[in-house]
Amino acid sequence: MNNGMYLALDFPTWEMSKRFLEEHNLHEVPVKVGMELFYREGMHVIEELKKRNHPIFLDLKLHDIPTTVMRAMKNLAHAEVDLVNVHAIGGSEMIKRAKEGLTSVNDKTKLIAVTILTSMDEMEMVRDLRLPNNINDNVLHLSTLAKQSGADGVVCSVHEVQAIKEACSNEFLTVTPGIRLMNSKDDDQKRVATPAMAKELNSDYIVIGRSITKAEQPFDAYKQALEEWENGITK
Numbered sequence: 001m002n003n004g005m006y007l008a009l010d011f012p013t014w015e016m017s018k019r020f021l022e023e024h025n026l027h028e029v030p031v032k033v034g035m036e037l038f039y040r041e042g043m044h045v046i047e048e049l050k051k052r053n054h055p056i057f058l059d060l061k062l063h064d065i066p067t068t069v070m071r072a073m074k075n076l077a078h079a080e081v082d083l084v085n086v087h088a089i090g091g092s093e094m095i096k097r098a099k100e101g102l103t104s105v106n107d108k109t110k111l112i113a114v115t116i117l118t119s120m121d122e123m124e125m126v127r128d129l130r131l132p133n134n135i136n137d138n139v140l141h142l143s144t145l146a147k148q149s150g151a152d153g154v155v156c157s158v159h160e161v162q163a164i165k166e167a168c169s170n171e172f173l174t175v176t177p178g179i180r181l182m183n184s185k186d187d188d189q190k191r192v193a194t195p196a197m198a199k200e201l202n203s204d205y206i207v208i209g210r211s212i213t214k215a216e217q218p219f220d221a222y223k224q225a226l227e228e229w230e231n232g233i234t235k
Contacts, residue, residue, distance in 0.1 A: 002055040002082065005195070005229050006032040007222070008177075008209030013037070014045045021052075024218040030055040030082075032207050046079045056081040057175070057207070061114050062098065063087035070097035077105035083175065083205070085155060088113035088142040095149035110173060113146035114155040115139040118178035118192070136160055140167055147172055153204065158193035161201045170202075177207040181225055195228035 009031050011017045017037060021027070031054045037045055038060060049056055058081045062069045069086060076084055086098045099111050115138070116125060122135045131138050139160045144167055146154050153173025156164060161174045178192040198206045208225055215221035 002030050003226060003230065004030070004205045005226055006030045006055075006057045006205060006207045007212060008032045008034065008207055009037055010034065010209050010213060011037060012040055014041045014048060017045070018048070020213065020218070021054075024222070026219065026222060028053040029222070030057070032057040032059050032209075034059045035061070043079060046081065050080075057083040057205070059083075059085060059207075061085055061087050063090045064094070066091075066094045066097040069094050070101035073098045073101035073111075074105055077102045077109060079109075080106055081109055083110050083112050085112040085114055085175075086151075088115055088146045088151075088154065092145055092149040095146055095151055099150035110152040111150070112153045112155055112173065112175050113142065113149075113151040115142040115146075115160070116156075118157045118176075136163060140164065143168055143172070158198045158201050158203055158206075161198075161203050165202060173204045174202075175205045175207065176203040179206045179208040179211070179225070181208075181211040181221060181228075195225045196232050199229055199232040 007029055009017045031049060033045060033056060046056060058076065058079065062072055086095060095113055102109055102111055116135055125131055125135055139156050140163055143154045143164045147168045153175060154164065155175045157178055158176045161176065164174055176198050179195055179198060180192050182194055195206060206229060212218050212221045212225060
């Protein structure tokens with residue numbers, strides 16, 4: 001069952017990921033597979049996770065010319081995961097072709113577009129990307145572009161969810177990383193929030209990693225995060 005809270009498997013190998021899940025009794029929990037793990041293991045890791053009934057968010061953030069993204073997405077669509085993503089900054093045509101490639105194989109996997117990475121703050125956005133306006137305006141613009149181009153939702157921070165829902169409809173999905181338990185370090189994330197805050201601000205899905213994978217008692221940390229997420233209560 002998908003409870004909407006994806007655990008980021010930020011491990012370099014499938015063996016390490018499997019050991020972590022098994023040792024801490026995290027059976028059948030939703031998981032996020034990112035570039036580090038997928039580039040090492042490929043579709044093998046997806047197949048193994050599906051055998052164990054884990055809902056999967058495949059987080060590869062495709063960003064290339066439209067035809068290349070369409071062809072890549074057509075291949076990824078065979079994995080039949082829950083969510084896959086592209087970078088919204090790749091533009092409207094790229095998003096449209098990604099959706100085309102995906103739906104040509106299956107119509108169940110949701111296409112999500114990444115707006116502004118939660119590791120980036122406004123100063124970095126202006127300095128490095130030279131984007132005008134503030135982060136909220138740019139996230140809102142990219143979200144609207146993504147919806148108009150056929151995406152099912154976006155990756156954004158919790159702090160931008162309400163504005164996106166107002167602009168793009170409540171049905172437009174918001175996937176929010178940068179989730180931390182209250183006593184956890186932010187690490188390289190800038191626009192962070194607790195699971196309870198994500199619940200309060202109407203995120204559809206959250207992604208949480210190091211608050212659990214680096215915890216002294218990962219299973220207890222997972223239970224705490226899930227309780228906060230499901231009930232909106234911070235301990």
